[in-house]
Amino acid sequence: MTPYLRLFRREVRLAFRQGGEIGLALGFFVLAVVLFPLGVGPEAEILRRIGAGIVWVAALLAAVLSLDRLFAADHADGGLDLLALSAMPLEGAVVAKCAAHWATTGLPLAILSPLLGLLVGLDARSIALLAVGLLLGTPALSLLGAIAAALTLGARRPGVLSSLIVLPLYLPVLIFGAGAVEAGIAGGGARPHLLLLGAFSLGALPLAPIAAAAALRQALD
Amino acid sequence: MLTRLANPARFMRLSGTVLPPLALATVVVLAIGLYLALFVAPPDYQQGESVRIMFVHVPAAWMALFAYLVVAVASAVALVWRHPLAEIAAQAAAPLGAAFTFVCLVSGSLWGKPMWGTWWAWDARMTSVLVLFFLYLGYMALVNAFDDMSRGARAGSVLALVGVVNLPIIKFSVDWWNTLHQADSVFRMGGPTIDPSMLWPLLIMGLGYLLLFKTLLLVRMRTALNEAKARALRLAAPQRLSTAPPLPEPEPVLR
Known part of the structure; x- marks a missing residue:
């Protein structure tokens, strides 16, 4: 366990120390949400109706924006080669890196989301559903995202490319995440949506690192 | 079989002989299918003449899925056995699949306007086919994003395999989520529910589309191989210039 924990701690420490990268993603998240009331008009009724969707879309975009942090720097300075050579399986290293990425983007986004829920006029129950959904879905x-980040290592314009690759894969998370809040507003049960979100994250946990590690090995060839 | 075809020269020879009859069969079958679909098949009792769009739309949807399956299987073969032609096949099939997906989306939209009263609905099947279209685009963009072409090909292979998750979602979306798009009426448990007078033109159109896909796939693979050969010749040319004055004519491109 120790090498994974050590890698996790290193990643988190880097994220905190490298010039407010966490703040950048969060700032983008808040700004993107704030744009919508200015764009569609400040009527509380409309905003309440689409509020959850707005917050979820902004969270998706913020997550995409921070993907290049996962591997690009380590690829550039050779750290990734050392990780691949270490006794730790690359898949495990990917899991540790993803966990650190989640702790420094997904988790802060979920913590910040109640505030944004208030901004778009959601009620208390919807806000709770939004935050829980984000907690379950952002992993x-x-x-x-790790798959896309690994695939686009060394590509021309990797940022645009990885968003093109990864956004179609994010759709189920968006649908069930926003669907949970919507079902809560409509009076139905939000539980199935949240369960599916959790299932999606749990399914991605063993499968995505395999694909990402395969992509990393090719990038290092 | 797989290893025998791994030799590009042998593949060029074989595909060269197969291609003309295949292209002829495509034209004949598509002509028969279009005639049956547009003139012989009866108008639907509910949809009237608009049902004829279905003969273009449904086979395009089949091929959109089939082409992705080809891309995915070829990618798996390329990753596992490093088969030299598999990557070329995957890259050749992807734009074709994207085109079939596009035809499927557009024809469905044209049919949806008079029938459902809307060009587009965010129904489960339509959305998942749209995602398939974006998967194709992402695959093609990724393959072409690298200066090192082999790196692009391998990255694309991994992405193609990741995207396979979408195929069953498209296939079963109409059964799982009971939304606007009608359920399957051809490939279902308990036999087709579509009338034989419409089923036969549809199946012939499907065969025509399949032949068209195979013809274009072979043409694209041959073009890709020829391009690779031409590139190699161009790279080799300056070296020859510097050595001896009487230049041999560059080898003719493989036929």
Whole structure:
């Protein structure tokens, strides 16, 4: 366990120390949400109706924006080669990196989301559903994002490319995440949506690192 | 079989002999299918003449899925056995699949306007086919994003395999989520529910589309191989220039 924990701690420490990268993603998240009331108009009724979707879309975009942090720097300075050579399986290293990525993007996004829920006029129950949904769904964002980040290592314009690759894969998370809040507003049960979100993250946990590690090995060839 | 075809020269020879009859069969079958679909098949009792769009739309949807399956299987073969032609096949099939997906989306939209009263609905099957279209685009963009072409090909292979998750979702979306798009009426448990007078033109159109896909796939693979050969010749040319004055004519491109 120790090498994984050590890698996790290193990643988190780097994220905190490298010039406010966490703040950058969070700032983008808040700004993207704030744009919508200015764009569609400040009527509380409309905002309440689409609020959850807005927050989820903004979370997706913020997650995509932070993907290049996963492997690019380590690829550039050779750290990734050392990781691949270490006794730790590359899949495990990917899991540790994803966990750190989630702890520094998905988790802060989920913690910040109640505030944004208030901004778009959601009620208390919807806000709770939004935050829980983000907590359950964002691990899948980090894990699937790792595949795209690994595939686009060394590509021309990797940022645009990885968003093109990964956003179609993110759709189920968006659908069930926003669907949970919507079902809560409509009076139905939000439970199935949340369960599916959790299932999606749990399914991505063993599968995505395998694909991401395969992509990393090719990038290092 | 797989290893025998691994030799590009042998593949060029074989595909060269197969291609003309295949292209002829495509034209004949598509002509028969279109005639049956547009003139012989009866108008639907509910949809009227608009049902004829179905003969273009449904086979395109089949081929959109089939082409992705080809891309995925070829990618798996390329990753596992490093088969030299598999990557070429995958890359050749992807734009074809994207085109079939596009035809499927557009024809479905044209049919949806008079029938459902809307060009587009965010129904489960339509959305998942749209995702398939984006998967194709992402695959093609990724393959072409690297200066080192082999790196692009291998990255694309991994992505193609990741995207396979979407195929069963498209296939079963109409059964799982009971939304706007009608359920399957041809490939279902308990036999087709579509009338034989429409089933036969549809199946012939499906065969025509399949032949068209195979013809274009072979043409694209041959073009890709020829391009690779031409590139190799171009790279080798300056070295020859520097050595001896009487230049041999560059080898003719493989036929």
